[in-house]
Amino acid sequence: MKTGFSKRCITPPYGIAIGGYFRPRRVKGVLDDLYARVVVFDDGESYATIITLDLIDLPENMFERIKDAIPDTHCMFLQGCEGDVNHHDVHLSKARAEVNKKRANYPYSISEYMGRVLAGAVISVSSLTEEVKADKLSFKVRIVDLPSYQQNEKLEEAKALYDLYRREGRDALPYEGMEIETVLGEASRIIKLENGPLSFAYTLSAIKIGDMVFAGIGGEAFTDIGNRIRDNSPYENTVVCCLTNCTGGYIPTSVAYEEGGYEARSSKLAPGGDNIIVDGILDLIKEL
Secondary structure (H helix, E strand, C coil), rough: EEEEEEEEECCCCCCCCCCCCCCCCEEECCCCCCCCEEEEEEECCCCEEEEEECCHHHEEEEEEEHHCCCCCCCCCCCCCCCCCCCCCCCCCCCHHHHHCCCCCCHHHHHHHHHHHHHHHHHHHHHHHCCCCCCCCCCEEEEEEEEEEECCCHHHHHHHHHHHHHHHHHHHHHHCCCHHHHHHHHHHHHHCCCCCCCCCCEEEEEEEECCCCCEEEEECCHHHHHHHHHHHCCCCCCEEEEECCCCCCCCCCCCCCCHHCHHHHHCCCCCCCHHHHHHHHHHHHHHCC
């Protein structure tokens, strides 16, 4: 098996728009460069390519620590199922949270902290890793349709809320903190889906390299979706990745809709999409 690795800087220019959170945001500066990374596997008959794109400054922050501890190492960060993972400790007291926000380098310090923790985890297990069989490549891809989360019975209420936000801004809404993002996300989803579509196409993919499998899901799947795939995969070394080959938004578990929260209430997907994803990926893996 032949392999090759490369990376290229993809840091965007100043002024480019940053998506998310229902407010205008633009790049004002650079703390760490962003990179595209690629690794190619060639078994002599076919080849497979895995490409990663940095979404935040976390990967380079983490990689530098790993490469300092483990020489001659190439690093890639494959985004796992993380739709219900927060980059902040939501259980902090309000007083402690305010102290954190007053730090001179907040929220960059949060990224540095996560980089240190993840790098430490990688370094701590690196000496325990074993080689896996990597002689042949195989690949499968499938498109599945996930049901749309239409709620036209709430359409007038959603339009009224969003009109108030557009006219008078966030302060006019009778909510605080993340509640504002949640109700705006839900209202936006209901309005956008007034006339459909009834479903959305998602790409599922799987690459088998010897005895190791990389499974890819378009969108931000909740962690339990990845756990279910890994626990039921016939291959011990199964790596489940999200945001693969398409974005697609949040893919909550069915129970998450009952629990509420920003991700489930703003998702364009109706309950049941998680089961379609899990069954589809497991079928792909069995066909490899």
